[in-house]
């Protein structure tokens with residue numbers, strides 16, 4: 310089935326602007342996606358009509374805000390196929406979700422001699438929180454090697470799995486390369502030695518890959534702003550029995566059942582992990598983005614992205630001196646590449662001058678870049694609202710940039 314991309318693009322106001330005199334070609338969706346008008350309207354409506362605090366008011370506006378806020382949690386739970394909405398904790402995004410698990414679960418369950426495995430491809434936010442907690446408790450963070458093709462080396466992973474390993478943390482999709490990891494298989498392998506698994510879904514959710522029951526992971530994290538929603542909102546999914554057993558990591562209002570100087574008791578899930586006034590408006594607006602996505606033909610979006618990737622990779626093969634990082638199969642629509650003799654930052658600047666937005670550098674994944682023997686790359690990351698003619702624009706602009714630089 311073919312998509313009406315023009316109609317979809319009309320729903321995203323930020324796509325329709327010129328940059329440096331050229332129509333914008335936005336290929337930085339891995340950093341953040343643009344927002345549908347429905348999400349922007351939901352934000353404006355909340356502050357214009359429903360603005361109130363949740364869970365505590367004795368008035369109509371507070372009831373309305375609470376109802377919409379909790380309905381948003383349910384929408385999100387259904388989107389990732391969580392078995393129950395109390396398993397979905399609102400956070401500021403993937404970074405905060407990983408920190409929540411590292412501090413709450415990690416401090417309770419990790420001790421001297423234990424190991425946390427993280428892949429070499431991880432974003433810094435799925436390395437550093439584990440290092441901080443490991444330092445505190447005397448555990449060790451051990452990298453899972455990757456192959457030259459930029460995929461996790463499953464044999465090396467298997468060899469690392471023993472009873473010292475208590476947690477395995479890796480991204481669903483590598484932000485630096487777009488490669489999709491074999492999550493189900495890696496989860497099964499980790500569970501065999503009794504380790505828990507956290508999947509960083511920051512780059513998975515926006516490509517419709519997040520089905521936590523199918524993946525079988527213990528924790529799944531993501532950021533709303535990479536899912537066509539606002540910044541500053543995201544979520545942690547955790548298996549309810551694990552979240553139940555974990556201590557709170559932030560204290561304050563909302564997360565308590567009763568407070569006294571003799572001792573404080575904590576609220577039930579999910580509120581135990583949501584201290585203070587939550588990000589109500591952005592949670593509701595994220596749900597509006599998901600409702601918008603639910604109204605589109607998801608399989609058609611996935612097929613369209615696959616078509617964009619195939620077209621971009623074909624062009625990349627024909628482009629002299631271009632080395633694409635990562636395998637060409639099992640990936641989302643990302644082209645992460647280096648050009649012989651050209652620094653990625655220079656290339657990024659010349660693309661920007663032609664109205665093309667990409668990301669350059671190490672993509673907050675320094676160990677991954679080191680393992681692949683490069684100091685950075687240009688990353689063109691696509692979404693379903695990108696077009697084949699935008700792929701053409703990218704390669705025309707690259708040709709011009711190369712003429713200028715070499």
Ligand code: PMP
Nearest residue numbers: 402403404432434480484511532
């Ligand atoms: N993990 C991955 C794979 C990412 O791509 C990102 C964002 N670039 C993050 C974690 C962190 O997400 P955020 O900054 O939204 O918390």
